[in-house]
Amino acid sequence: MSKIKLSALDTRAPKDLDKTATKEKTASYLEELDELQxxxxxxxxxxxxxxxxxxxxxxxxxxIRNVLGNMNPQGVAVQSYKAPTEKELSHDFLWRxxxxxxxxxxIQVFNRSxxxxxxxxxxxxxxxxxxxxxxxxxxNDFEKLxxxxxxxxxxxxxxxxxxxxxxxxxxxxMKDPAKMWxxxxxxFAEAKLxxxxxxxxxxxxxxxxxPEWIIVPADQNWYKEYVIAKALRDLMKELNMQFxxxxx
Amino acid sequence: MSKIKLSALDTRAPKDLDKTATKEKTASYLEELDELQxxxxxxxxxxxxxxxxxxxxxxxxxxIRNVLGNMNPQGVAVQSYKAPTEKELSHDFLWRxxxxxxxxxxIQVFNRSxxxxxxxxxxxxxxxxxxxxxxxxxxNDFEKLxxxxxxxxxxxxxxxxxxxxxxxxxxxxMKDPAKMWxxxxxxFAEAKLxxxxxxxxxxxxxxxxxPEWIIVPADQNWYKEYVIAKALRDLMKELNMQFxxxxx
Numbered sequence: 344m345s346k347i348k349l350s351a352l353d354t355r356a357p358k359d360l361d362k363t364a365t366k367e368k369t370a371s372y373l374e375e376l377d378e379l380q381x382x383x384x385x386x387x388x389x390x391x392x393x394x395x396x397x398x399x400x401x402x403x404x405x406x407i408r409n410v411l412g413n414m415n416p417q418g419v420a421v422q423s424y425k426a427p428t429e430k431e432l433s434h435d436f437l438w439r440x441x442x443x444x445x446x447x448x449x450i451q452v453f454n455r456s457x458x459x460x461x462x463x464x465x466x467x468x469x470x471x472x473x474x475x476x477x478x479x480x481x482x483n484d485f486e487k488l489x490x491x492x493x494x495x496x497x498x499x500x501x502x503x504x505x506x507x508x509x510x511x512x513x514x515x516x517m518k519d520p521a522k523m524w525x526x527x528x529x530x531f532a533e534a535k536l537x538x539x540x541x542x543x544x545x546x547x548x549x550x551x552x553x554p555e556w557i558i559v560p561a562d563q564n565w566y567k568e569y570v571i572a573k574a575l576r577d578l579m580k581e582l583n584m585q586f587x588x589x590x591x
Numbered sequence: 592m593s594k595i596k597l598s599a600l601d602t603r604a605p606k607d608l609d610k611t612a613t614k615e616k617t618a619s620y621l622e623e624l625d626e627l628q629x630x631x632x633x634x635x636x637x638x639x640x641x642x643x644x645x646x647x648x649x650x651x652x653x654x655i656r657n658v659l660g661n662m663n664p665q666g667v668a669v670q671s672y673k674a675p676t677e678k679e680l681s682h683d684f685l686w687r688x689x690x691x692x693x694x695x696x697x698i699q700v701f702n703r704s705x706x707x708x709x710x711x712x713x714x715x716x717x718x719x720x721x722x723x724x725x726x727x728x729x730x731n732d733f734e735k736l737x738x739x740x741x742x743x744x745x746x747x748x749x750x751x752x753x754x755x756x757x758x759x760x761x762x763x764x765m766k767d768p769a770k771m772w773x774x775x776x777x778x779f780a781e782a783k784l785x786x787x788x789x790x791x792x793x794x795x796x797x798x799x800x801x802p803e804w805i806i807v808p809a810d811q812n813w814y815k816e817y818v819i820a821k822a823l824r825d826l827m828k829e830l831n832m833q834f835x836x837x838x839x
Contacts (some may be wrong), residue, residue: 387681433635433694435740441689446681464601477739484732490684 345546348360349541352558356566365569372572373413379579383448384418386584390445390495391540393452393575397502398540399530400512401561403454409533409564411452420445423480437459437485437534444489450533461547479550486553490499495520496578497554500571501544502561571577595796597789600806602753604814613817620820621661627827630698632666634832638693638743641700641823642709645750646788647778648760649809651702653749657812658820668693671702684708684726685733692737705730709795714787727798734801744818744826745802748794748819750809754785 356365383389388555393411395403401413409419419572422443431439437457444452461478464470470478489495504512516526557574561567608821614784627797631637641659643651647659655669670691679687693699709726712718718726750758761782781788796804805822809815 430694433693433696435743437734437736437740438689438692441686444682445687446678448681481732481736481740484729484736487731488685489731490681492685492729495683 349368349503349545349558352503353560354379354415354503354508354562355556355560356563360566361448366565367520369466369565369569369572372569372576373410375576376410377414379576379584380414380418380450382584382586383450383579383582385586387586387587388494388562389582390447391450391575391578392445392489392491392495393450394458394497394499394545395452395454395502396456396458396500397561398537399506399527400516401502401504402512402564402567403502405526405564406500406567406571407452407454408570410575411450414450418448419450419452421452421454423495423554424456424459434559435481437481441485444493445495447494457485458547458551461545462540466536466544470474476540476550479547482551483553486546486551489551496582498574499554499556500580501558501575502567503549503558504561507536508562509534595793595806597793597806601752602751602756602809602810603808604790606699608814610813613624614813615815617783617813620817621658622825623824624658624820624827625662627634627824627832628662628666628698628826630832630833630834631698631827631830632663633696633834635696635835636742637830637832638695638741639698639823639826640693640697640737640743640745642704642706642745642747643700643702643750644704644706644748645782645793646757646785647690647775648753648757649750650812650815651750653812654748654815654819655700655702658816659665659698660824662698666696667698667700669700669702670709672704683729685729689733692741693743698811706795710788710791711790714784724798727795730799731801734799738801744830746822746826747802748822749796749804749806751806752809752814754782756810757782783812807829 355445356362381423383391395406397403406527411419411421414521420443424439427439440453440457443451443453460470461475461482465472465475486497512532516522548558559567559570604610631639643654645651659667659669668691672687675684675687688701688705691699691701707719709723709730713723714721734745738745761774761778764770796806805818807815807818
């Protein structure tokens with residue numbers, strides 16, 4: 344994979360795409376996903392890990408609610424990773440991650456993830472380049488472990504918003520009473536580090552690419568949800584799962 | 592490291608070794624260990640993982656009680672790995688292991704370990720050779736993670752008993768009321784698979800050798816305890832730990 348340049352990639356849907364038709368497709372994928380998740384659970388052979396990364400305001404919560412939250416919650420778990428606790432910091436950086444990897448039959452969603460340990464930490468220089476490279480190697484080994492030893496299929500999504508769209512969304516949080524709880528004045532300070540974040544994301548896409556990242560144009564929620572629903576549905580379709588029949 | 596041939600290695604102390612003098616040395620190491628463990632805990636920079644493997648009757652429990660149990664239990668944790676539960680089996684084989692790796696400042700003892708997944712499982716053909724090799728790679732990656740990302744120093748001990756000594760100890764379990772609870776008729780069936788176990792152990796010592804295994808002659812408890820106390824003490828001495836002084 345050649346190095347991705349994020350600033351060269353669209354943050355919006357292709358211009359000629361029909362919004363209504365696309366939303367209808369998304370709805371039909373969501374119906375399929377509900378059935379496929381049931382089959383995944385029943386068969387119990389595979390597991391799925393969905394990693395969702397993106398800048399503040401890129402719409403991670405919305406994707407979780409509208410796409411992944413559409414399936415039976417008994418078979419779908421969401422883990423949000425915030426700043427590590429003191430206890431978590433006294434272990435290797437993957438310790439808190441490994442605890443929440445999916446059992447066979449399950450879909451596990453990570454709202455932020457182990458990738459923060461090579462993103463926010465690098466932007467703020469809490470982690471030097473050499474450590475970051477070792478962490479990337481460790482992440483690759485770790486993802487290989489999950490793939491090879493627990494039939495875990497990994498989908499890594501980067502929600503790609505434009506800085507303009509991000510600014511608008513963060514500003515909304517100051518005005519809309521239903522969004523005020525998400526407002527954090529630090530988000531604006533982080534937003535100023537945009538170029539540094541993009542650089543770290545680009546290196547991460549290049550180095551941790553088994554499987555490759557899916558860059559999701561995320562300025563429009565309807566298109567973002569379509570891309571993610573489709574990717575998950577396509578992956579699950581390919582597993583050729585079967586109901587196991589009566590237990591012997 | 593050239594391949595170890597277990598049958599060529601002593602299971603007893605060197606013939607000219609003075610038992611009384613050795614026991615005195617062990618006692619002084621145990622005193623040092625108590626202090627070193629306190630320092631490890633206070634400094635909070637390093638962590639230690641002690642893996643104890645060996646055939647039934649090789650004296651794993653005794654080592655844990657007499658050597659590792661000698662230190663402050665607040666800073667030493669023991670995790671015994673038995674046959675995996677259904678929940679554990681629905682995850683990759685290192686999932687249940689990673690949960691119990693040591694926090695910085697701690698000594699963690701594994702009574703049996705992730706190595707069972709390439710030992711008992713192979714002897715009984717529950718795990719084919721290709722899977723076993725992938726597991727060995729995964730184990731090496733995993734131990735590297737702990738070493739590089741949490742200052743974890745790993746000591747891997749194989750308690751090397753002779754089949755004759757093993758037979759005597761297993762037979763004792765049928766006669767001594769204080770040992771009867773350990774008796775399991777299956778142990779004798781396992782003992783018949785001696786050669787297969789030795790072969791699997793030898794491959795494991797060769798392939799998973801970062802750090803190298805310490806083969807402990809284990810027919811005599813006094814010598815086994817000496818070797819283990821010394822190895823742990825030597826390792827901890829080398830860390831050049833310092834009390835951190837007053838917190839700022």
